[in-house]
Amino acid sequence: MKITAVDPFYLRMPNITTAADGTQDTLLVRVRTDTGLEGWGECDASPLVSLAVYCCPMSHGNIVNIRTSLMGETLNSPDDVLRLSEKVLRHGLDIQQIEHAYSGAEIALWDVVGQQLDKPVYRLLAELSGTSDVAHPKLPYASVLFGDTPEATYHIASSLREQGYRAAKFGWGPMGKFNEANDIALVRAAREGMGADAQIMIDAGVVWGTDYETAYTRAEAFAEFSPTWLEEPLAPDAIDAYGALTEKHPSVPIAAGEGSSIYRMAEDLIVNGGIQFVQIDAGRIGGIMPSFQVRQLAEQHDIQYVNHTFKSHLSLAAALHVFATNPDFDLLEYPAAGSELSQCLVAEPFPVESDGMVRVKEFPGLGVRVDTAAIRPYLASVRIEVGADTVFAQESL
Amino acid sequence: MKITAVDPFYLRMPNITTAADGTQDTLLVRVRTDTGLEGWGECDASPLVSLAVYCCPMSHGNIVNIRTSLMGETLNSPDDVLRLSEKVLRHGLDIQQIEHAYSGAEIALWDVVGQQLDKPVYRLLAELSGTSDVAHPKLPYASVLFGDTPEATYHIASSLREQGYRAAKFGWGPMGKFNEANDIALVRAAREGMGADAQIMIDAGVVWGTDYETAYTRAEAFAEFSPTWLEEPLAPDAIDAYGALTEKHPSVPIAAGEGSSIYRMAEDLIVNGGIQFVQIDAGRIGGIMPSFQVRQLAEQHDIQYVNHTFKSHLSLAAALHVFATNPDFDLLEYPAAGSELSQCLVAEPFPVESDGMVRVKEFPGLGVRVDTAAIRPYLASVRIEVGADTVFAQESL
Numbered sequence: 001m002k003i004t005a006v007d008p009f010y011l012r013m014p015n016i017t018t019a020a021d022g023t024q025d026t027l028l029v030r031v032r033t034d035t036g037l038e039g040w041g042e043c044d045a046s047p048l049v050s051l052a053v054y055c056c057p058m059s060h061g062n063i064v065n066i067r068t069s070l071m072g073e074t075l076n077s078p079d080d081v082l083r084l085s086e087k088v089l090r091h092g093l094d095i096q097q098i099e100h101a102y103s104g105a106e107i108a109l110w111d112v113v114g115q116q117l118d119k120p121v122y123r124l125l126a127e128l129s130g131t132s133d134v135a136h137p138k139l140p141y142a143s144v145l146f147g148d149t150p151e152a153t154y155h156i157a158s159s160l161r162e163q164g165y166r167a168a169k170f171g172w173g174p175m176g177k178f179n180e181a182n183d184i185a186l187v188r189a190a191r192e193g194m195g196a197d198a199q200i201m202i203d204a205g206v207v208w209g210t211d212y213e214t215a216y217t218r219a220e221a222f223a224e225f226s227p228t229w230l231e232e233p234l235a236p237d238a239i240d241a242y243g244a245l246t247e248k249h250p251s252v253p254i255a256a257g258e259g260s261s262i263y264r265m266a267e268d269l270i271v272n273g274g275i276q277f278v279q280i281d282a283g284r285i286g287g288i289m290p291s292f293q294v295r296q297l298a299e300q301h302d303i304q305y306v307n308h309t310f311k312s313h314l315s316l317a318a319a320l321h322v323f324a325t326n327p328d329f330d331l332l333e334y335p336a337a338g339s340e341l342s343q344c345l346v347a348e349p350f351p352v353e354s355d356g357m358v359r360v361k362e363f364p365g366l367g368v369r370v371d372t373a374a375i376r377p378y379l380a381s382v383r384i385e386v387g388a389d390t391v392f393a394q395e396s397l
Numbered sequence: 398m399k400i401t402a403v404d405p406f407y408l409r410m411p412n413i414t415t416a417a418d419g420t421q422d423t424l425l426v427r428v429r430t431d432t433g434l435e436g437w438g439e440c441d442a443s444p445l446v447s448l449a450v451y452c453c454p455m456s457h458g459n460i461v462n463i464r465t466s467l468m469g470e471t472l473n474s475p476d477d478v479l480r481l482s483e484k485v486l487r488h489g490l491d492i493q494q495i496e497h498a499y500s501g502a503e504i505a506l507w508d509v510v511g512q513q514l515d516k517p518v519y520r521l522l523a524e525l526s527g528t529s530d531v532a533h534p535k536l537p538y539a540s541v542l543f544g545d546t547p548e549a550t551y552h553i554a555s556s557l558r559e560q561g562y563r564a565a566k567f568g569w570g571p572m573g574k575f576n577e578a579n580d581i582a583l584v585r586a587a588r589e590g591m592g593a594d595a596q597i598m599i600d601a602g603v604v605w606g607t608d609y610e611t612a613y614t615r616a617e618a619f620a621e622f623s624p625t626w627l628e629e630p631l632a633p634d635a636i637d638a639y640g641a642l643t644e645k646h647p648s649v650p651i652a653a654g655e656g657s658s659i660y661r662m663a664e665d666l667i668v669n670g671g672i673q674f675v676q677i678d679a680g681r682i683g684g685i686m687p688s689f690q691v692r693q694l695a696e697q698h699d700i701q702y703v704n705h706t707f708k709s710h711l712s713l714a715a716a717l718h719v720f721a722t723n724p725d726f727d728l729l730e731y732p733a734a735g736s737e738l739s740q741c742l743v744a745e746p747f748p749v750e751s752d753g754m755v756r757v758k759e760f761p762g763l764g765v766r767v768d769t770a771a772i773r774p775y776l777a778s779v780r781i782e783v784g785a786d787t788v789f790a791q792e793s794l
Contacts, residue, residue, distance in 0.1 A: 010783065018458035022491075025456050046460045046492045048453040048783060049446060056445035059422050061415035063443045093603070093633075094419075095443045096658045096681075097494035206490070236490075237661035261493045264634040268665060284493075380784040386407065386445060387777040 001075050001116065005032040006067045006105060007395040008054050010047040011378040013339050020145060020172040020205060022310035023338035025380075026345070027051060028370065029104030033075060037115050040370045041107025042314045042345075044283035045100035051382060053092070053101035055392040064091035066102055076116065078124050081109045085289060099261045099286040106287025107318045107366070114365030121321040121367075122360055125292055135324040137357035140334030141167035141201060143310060146175055150182070150189040157193020157200075160336065166356055167331065168194055171203025171231070176218075184221050191225040199331075201255070203231040210238045212245035219250035228331075229255035229277050236265070239273050246274030253277060257294075258308035260285050266294045270301050279333070281308040282318045291322040295329070305329045312338070312345035317366040320350075324360040332358055344374040372397050398472050398513065402429040403464045403502060404792040405451050407444040408775040410736050417542060417569040417602060419707035420735035422777075423742070424448060425767065426501030430472060434512050437767045438504025439711045439742075441680035442497035448779055450489070450498035452789040461488035463499055473513065475521050478506045482686060496658045496683040503684025504715045504763070511762030518718040518764075519757055522689055532721040534754035537731030538564035538598060540707060543572055547579070547586040554590020554597075557733065563753055564728065565591055568600025568628070573615075581618050588622040596728075598652070600628040607635045609642040616647035625728075626652035626674050633662070636670050643671030650674060654691075655705035657682050663691045667698050676730070678705040679715045688719040692726070702726045709735070709742035714763040717747075721757040729755055741771040769794050 012025035027047035031039045043050050056065045069088045074080060085106055092098035114121045126133035142165045147153035153170060160168045170190045175183055190200050202222060208215045215233035222230060230252045234241045236259030246254055255277035260266040261284050269275050278298050282291040298305040306329065307319035316334070323329045334352070335342065343349070346368040350358050361367030376397050384392040409422035424444035428436045440447050453462045466485045471477060482503055489495035511518045523530035539562045544550040550567060557565045567587045572580055587597050599619060605612045612630035619627060627649045631638045633656030643651055652674035657663040658681050666672050675695050679688040695702040703726065704716035713731070720726045731749070732739065740746070743765040747755050758764030773794050781789040 012454070012784075016455050016457070018455070018461075020458050022457060025454075044491075046450075046453045046456055048781070048788070049449045049492055049494050052446045052449040053443075056443045057409070057422075058413050058415070059443055060413070060419060061417050064415075093656070094441075095446055095494075096497040097446050097492075100493040237659050239661060239665075259490070262634050264636060264662075264665070268636075268661070272669070381782075383780075383782040384445070385778075385780040387409075391445070 001033040001035045001037065003031060003070050003073045003075055004034050005030070006054065006070050008051045008104065009397055010051060010380045010382055011341055011375055012380050013341055013378065021339070023312070023335060023342035026311055026341070027104060029108050031105060031108040031112055033112060037112050039108035039111030039115065039365060040314060041104035041111065041287070041318065042283055042311050043100060043104040044281050044311050044315065048382070049097055050101035051392065052384070053095055053097050055384060057386055057391060062091065062093040063095055066092065066105055070105065075109060075112060078113060078128050081106070081113055082289065084109060085287070089286070100284055103283045103285065103287045106289065107282060110288050111365040118364050120360065120362055121288065121365060122324040125321065126325055129296070132325050135360045136327040137359045138320070138332035139167055139330055139356065140332045140352055140358045141165070141169050141199065142336035143169045143333050144337050146170045146173035146186050148174055150185040153186050154189040154193040157190050161194050161198065164352065164356065165336070167199035169201035169203055169231070169333070172205035175204050176207030180218070180221065183218060187222045187225050187227065199228045200225065201229050201231060202227045204233040206232050206235050208233050209235050210241040212241040215245050216248050216250050219252040223251035227252055229253045231255040231279070232258065239268050242269060242273030242275060255279055255306070263290045263293055267297060270297060270303065275303065277304045277306055279306045279308040282322060283311060283315050288318055288322055295323050295326065299326065306331050307333050309333045310335055312342040313349040314346050314366070314368060314370060316350055317361065317368045320360040321366065334358060341375065341378045344371060347371040398430040398432045398434065400428060400467050400470050400472055401431050402427070403451065403467050405448045405501065406794055407448060407777045407779055408738055408772055409777050410738055410775065418736070420709070420732060420739035423708055423738070424501060425711070426505050428502060428505040428509055430509060434509050436505035436508030436512065436762060437711060438501035438508065438684070438715065439680055439708050440497060440501040441678050441708050441712065445779070446494055447498035448789065449781070450492055450494050452781060454783055454788060459488065459490040460492055463489065463502055467502065472506060472509060475510060475525050478503070478510055479686065481506060482684070486683070497681055500680045500682065500684045503686065504679060507685050508762040515761045517757065517759055518685065518762060519721040522718065523722055526693070529722050532757045533724040534756045535717070535729035536564055536727055536753065537729045537749055537755045538562070538566050538596065539733035540566045540730050541734050543567045543570035543583050545571055547582040550583050551586040551590040554587050558591050558595065561749065561753065562733070564596035566598035566600055566628070566730070569602035572601050573604030577615070577618065580615060584619045584622050584624065596625045597622065598626050598628060599624045601630045603629050603632050605630050606632050607638040609638040612642050613645050613647050616649040620648035624649055626650045628652040628676070629655065636665050639666060639670030639672060652676055652703070660687045660690055664694060667694060667700065672700065674701045674703050676703045676705040679719060680708060680712050685715055685719055692720050692723065696723065703728050704730050706730045707732055709739040710746040711743050711763070711765060711767060713747055714758065714765045717757040718763065731755060738772065738775045741768060744768040
């Protein structure tokens, strides 16, 4: 096969707010081949900035856009995906945004190759790495924002419990913004709303920056509510602070990693930051393969890999293929309160099955279908002119 | 003062080639205030991708563009620059390109504040850090590409020697692309052309990826020509490979760091990569302050800080202020063969003075003036439409 089209699509809700809700907009990438196959991927990024990486004029041999690197290329196998990834990243060496932007295309390439070879992506990864190709179910945790108050948080948690969730993560919002008593009241409300048997996770949303002492104090204070982890108490690149925090052996395990835009950031957090859960977004770190490499590193270090997913079920599909075959990595971030856009984006979302679990789809490629008719109303057409040239004109969806 | 305008300008040569020559285009940022002051900064980045970070629509509270974060803000002091940098980076937390893009604005903010306080930027940094405010001259090294052959390289080196350069760095091009004998012949030609008394540096342009054994072998082979350093033999994020290389104590010191787009990448290279020269581009790492912080880290680790500059003398001005006050950090990357655009960009470039040295300018702010009339022919007007909105229309230069 030859790649004949690489098209990004900027989709968004009519009204965007400052809420820490990543489902308000998205950037999809569609890859087409001369055999009529079509693959899709989703970026967790600023759509316009990442779209620019698909069409920016060349600056020199290390700033070449993604489309130019991919168009006309041969794509028949997982090895081709790896080769093309190396090419794209090498030619985009001096584009900082290259991983965020390329994530969507990389995922789409896997989708195409899986369809071509009639296999789900997780099996291609198993073959490539010589590891088990048996997929295991994951326990989905609802990923929601804290309510503005402990009371509102309690109601959110109760509602999730009534919907059957056995695990839920509460994040951002008021956490860390007021005082310790309020922070503790928020966690207590989450625990009481979810009940004693559920797993709860706390996402501090980088609120304490480099202040690992406060992060430690909060972890100790939250311990009585037995959260599974305390997530991102510190800034993504505050590796020394993470190291200082984890050396104090807080009573609640520390999770981080969603901000990893290159493999090294995740490795750094694991090796030098001492985290116990590494959370990777395949839509940020450059796609499925670098995520899989972090999964392998987590296995070597005997810590747990978890997906970070705060987009649609297209991202969830990519996330699942990365770690479906490891039964010990049994938690799945499962967006439970996303925008209408994120909910309609794939035709058949991943259900929480009767046993409370979510399973990777056994169809070729990613195993999900983008519902183009449903998302068309959300398309924000983009046009970019540089000098006398139109460097980006919107393709139809 | 209040910030009243933050305007990026994409400038480029008529014909862009794949040569590893960063002066073929550029992105300038102009900041204006309500008191009539105007500051300038330059990004070493893909101009279009970084420009998008100035105008991208909000995605949520962590993807807010730079203009929105800066417009209307108060700017009176270095503390204001630090406060605004924190705001921009916090609101751009999920934009990977944020540091590349913000570099231009951050440098422009220092330029404005220096003018307002009637002091060169290096003195503001000295006051802020409680360190010496005495500037020292730097030995400029010409930064050029290898010729395609050893013979062509010899002629380039001879020409630089005739122009009076006492130091020169040769990079990229054929280095590492053919075989060891050719690599050695290139270095020999550089040494013979420059003469025995000159300093020569070798820039391998990340050609050996993660292959630290080949990098070590080359370092040993190059040692007879006494280069000051071997630069970027490995990929920017190949920290383990850098660590393995430097643990073998190669006979030529190892330099790296230009790819540092966040402070942590530089810190990682120093602490875990074991490099002996850290090369920072203020136009990539987020501006003058994060560069200054790397300089301080280099001082703590007793290694040498060097600028990376492959743009115009506007970037050179920013670079010089960062480390002007450390007499031990005495080398200055000095672009010697840049495009016409890069050569006309500032009205009075930094001369190599009669003693062969380059000195920071003692004027307020950056101390250089952008020659808007000279660069106007190179302006590539940009227009970006998203949905029904024009999110970027070109301001006049």
